[in-house]
Amino acid sequence: xxxxxxxxxxxxxxxxxxxxxxxxxxxxxxxxxxxxxxxxxxxxxxxxxxxxxxxxxxxxxxxxxxxxxxxxxxxxxxxxxxxxxxxxxxxxxxxxxxxxxxxxxxxxxxxxxxxxxxxxxxxxxxxxxxxxxxxxxxxxxxxxxxxxxxxxxxxxxxxxxxxxxxxxxxxxxxxxxxxxxxxxxxxxxxxxxxxxxxxxxxxxxxxxxxxxxxxxxxxxxxxxxxxxxxxxxxxxxxxxxxxxxxxxxxxxxxxx
Amino acid sequence: xxxxxxxxxxxxxxxxxxxxxxxxxxxxxxxxxxxxxxxxxxxxxxxxxxxxxxxxxxxxxxxxxxxxxxxxxxxxxxxxxxxxxxxxxxxxxxxxxxxxxxxxxxxxxxxxxxxxxxxxxxxxxxxxxxxxxxxxxxxxxxxxxxxxxxxxxxxxxxxxxxxxxxxxxxxxxxxxxxxxxxxxxxxxxxxxxxxxxxxxxxxxxxxxxxxxxxxxxxxxxxxxxxxxxxxxxxxxxxxxxxxxxxxxxxxxxxxxxxxxxxxxxxxxxxxxxxxxx
Numbered sequence: 001x002x003x004x005x006x007x008x009x010x011x012x013x014x015x016x017x018x019x020x021x022x023x024x025x026x027x028x029x030x031x032x033x034x035x036x037x038x039x040x041x042x043x044x045x046x047x048x049x050x051x052x053x054x055x056x057x058x059x060x061x062x063x064x065x066x067x068x069x070x071x072x073x074x075x076x077x078x079x080x081x082x083x084x085x086x087x088x089x090x091x092x093x094x095x096x097x098x099x100x101x102x103x104x105x106x107x108x109x110x111x112x113x114x115x116x117x118x119x120x121x122x123x124x125x126x127x128x129x130x131x132x133x134x135x136x137x138x139x140x141x142x143x144x145x146x147x148x149x150x151x152x153x154x155x156x157x158x159x160x161x162x163x164x165x166x167x168x169x170x171x172x173x174x175x176x177x178x179x180x181x182x183x184x185x186x187x188x189x190x191x192x193x194x195x196x197x198x199x200x201x202x203x204x205x206x207x208x209x210x211x212x213x214x215x216x217x218x219x220x221x222x223x224x225x226x227x228x229x230x231x232x233x234x235x236x237x238x239x240x241x242x243x244x245x246x247x248x249x250x251x252x253x254x255x256x
Numbered sequence: 257x258x259x260x261x262x263x264x265x266x267x268x269x270x271x272x273x274x275x276x277x278x279x280x281x282x283x284x285x286x287x288x289x290x291x292x293x294x295x296x297x298x299x300x301x302x303x304x305x306x307x308x309x310x311x312x313x314x315x316x317x318x319x320x321x322x323x324x325x326x327x328x329x330x331x332x333x334x335x336x337x338x339x340x341x342x343x344x345x346x347x348x349x350x351x352x353x354x355x356x357x358x359x360x361x362x363x364x365x366x367x368x369x370x371x372x373x374x375x376x377x378x379x380x381x382x383x384x385x386x387x388x389x390x391x392x393x394x395x396x397x398x399x400x401x402x403x404x405x406x407x408x409x410x411x412x413x414x415x416x417x418x419x420x421x422x423x424x425x426x427x428x429x430x431x432x433x434x435x436x437x438x439x440x441x442x443x444x445x446x447x448x449x450x451x452x453x454x455x456x457x458x459x460x461x462x463x464x465x466x467x468x469x470x471x472x473x474x475x476x477x478x479x480x481x482x483x484x485x486x487x488x489x490x491x492x493x494x495x496x497x498x499x500x501x502x503x504x505x506x507x508x509x510x511x512x513x514x515x516x517x518x519x520x521x522x523x524x525x526x527x528x529x530x531x532x533x
Binding site: 148149151152153154155156157158162166167170171173248249250251 | 325346348349350357401404
C-alpha cells in the first residue's frame with residue numbers, strides 16, 4: 001500500500017515538473033522571474049558540488065538539534081508539572097496557550113537584544129517556537145489518560161513513580177509523540193525564519209543570499225532543499241515513530 | 257485451600273471477611289447533592305460469592321469502588337480481613353466492566369503487571385502469568401496485543417490478570433455486561449469452576465438478575481437512588497450452575513425481578529412527580 005502511495009506521488013511529481021517546464025518554455029514570464037526546472041536543477045547541482053548546500057544543511061540541523069532538544073527537555077518538564085497541578089494549569093498553562101499564539105519569529109528582536117547577533121539568538125527562537133506545543137501536548141497527554149487505567153493499576157498495587165512510569169507515561173505516549181512531532185515542525189519553521197532575517201550560515205542564509213544575488217534559480221533550489229529535509233525528517237523519523245506507537249497501542253484507524 | 261462446595265453451601269463457621277458498616281456516599285452535582293448510598297451494611301463470609309443486583313444508578317458500582325479503596329465514603333467503614341480500607345491494595349483486585357487492560361502491553365504482560373508491582377521477579381512472574389492464562393484457556397494468545405483480541409478474550413485476560421494477583425477478595429464490576437449471551441453463559445460456568453478451585457471471596461455487581469442468581473451464594477438487591485439494601489436472597493444449588501433452564505434458579509430470578517419491578521414503579525412514580533414540580 002505504501003508502495004502504491006509513493007508511486008502515485010512520483011507520477012504526480014513528474015507530471016508537475018513537465019508542466020512547470022512547459023509553462024517556463026512558453027515564455028510568458030522572463031526566466032529571472034519564472035525559472036525552468038532545468039535551470040533550478042543546475043543551480044542545485046552547483047550548490048551540491050561546491051558543498052554550500054551541505055554546509056548550510058549541517059549548520060541548520062545543528063541548530064535544530066540543540067534548539068529542539070532543549071525544547072523537548074523544557075516541554076516535557078513543564079508539561080508534566082502542569083498536568084499534576086491545577087494551579088499550574090490555570091496559570092502557567094494559560095500563559096503557555098497565549099505564548100503559543102505568538103508567531104515565533106516575534107521572539108527574534110528580543111533574542112537579539114538578549115544574546116546579540118549569534119547562534120544563541122537563533123536557537124532561542126527555535127526553542128520558543130517549539131516549547132509551547134510540546135508542553136501543551138505532554139500536559140494534555142498526561143491529563144487525558146483514562147482514569148480506568150489508573151484505577152486498575154492502583155488496585156494492583158501501583159503508586160507513585162511506578163504508577164507514572166508504568167501506566168501514565170505509556171498511556172500518554174501517543175499524544176506526546178504527536179505533540180513532539182508538531183513541535184519539530186514549528187521548530188523547523190522558526191529556524192528558517194530566524195536564519196532568513198539575519199546572516200550566519202544555514203539554509204535560511206543561502207535562501208537570502210540567492211535573493212541578494214538576484215539568483216532565482218538558487219532561491220528555488222534552496223527552497224526545494226528546505227522542503228525536502230523538512231518532509232523527510234517528518235516522514236521518515238516522526239511519522240514512522242508515531243505510526244509505530246499508534247499501531248502498537250491499537251489506535252490505527254483503518255482507511256477504506 | 258480448597259473448600260467443599262459440591263452441595264452449593266457456603267463454607268461454615270467463619271467470621272466476616274468483608275464488613276461493610278453503615279456506608280453513606282453522596283456526589284456533588286451541578287444542581288445539588290446526589291445521594292448514592294444510604295446506610296449500607298453487608299457482611300461477606302470468607303470464600304463467599306456475593307452478588308449485588310439493582311437498577312442502573314443504584315450505587316452498586318460505587319460501593320465496589322469504596323471496597324476497592326478507590327472512593328471514600330462520607331460515613332461508615334469497610335473492613336477487609338479485619339483491616340479498615342483506606343486505599344487501594346492488591347488484596348482487593350477489581351475487574352472492571354469495560355476492559356481496563358493496558359493496550360501497550362501484550363496479554364501476558366498485562367497479567368504480569370500486578371506481580372511486577374508486587375516486586376515478583378521476572379521468571380516467577382512469567383510462570384504465574386502463564387498458569388492463569390492457561391486457566392482462562394488463552395495460552396495461544398500469550399503475545400497478542402489487547403486490540404488484537406475479541407471482547408470475550410479481553411475479559412478473559414482481565415480475569416486472569418485479577419486472579420494472578422491471588423487476592424483475598426475479587427471485586428467484579430459487571431465484567432460480562434458487554435459480552436454476547438453465548439460467551440456470557442460460557443463465562444458463568446468457567447468462573448464458577450475457577451472459583452471452586454481458588455476459593456476467593458467474590459463480590460460481583462450486575463444488573464442482570466439471572467446472572468446474579470446463577471453465580472451467587474447470596475444475592476443482595478439494592479433500591480434505586482439512593483442505594484439501600486432492599487432484600488437478600490440465598491441461593492442454594494449445586495455448582496457449576498447453568499444460567500438458563502434450571503427451574504429452581506428461574507424461580508428465584510422471577511421473585512427478584514418482581515421486587516425489582518416494584519422498585520422500578522416506585523422510581524417512575526417519583527420521577528413523574530419530580531417532573532411535575
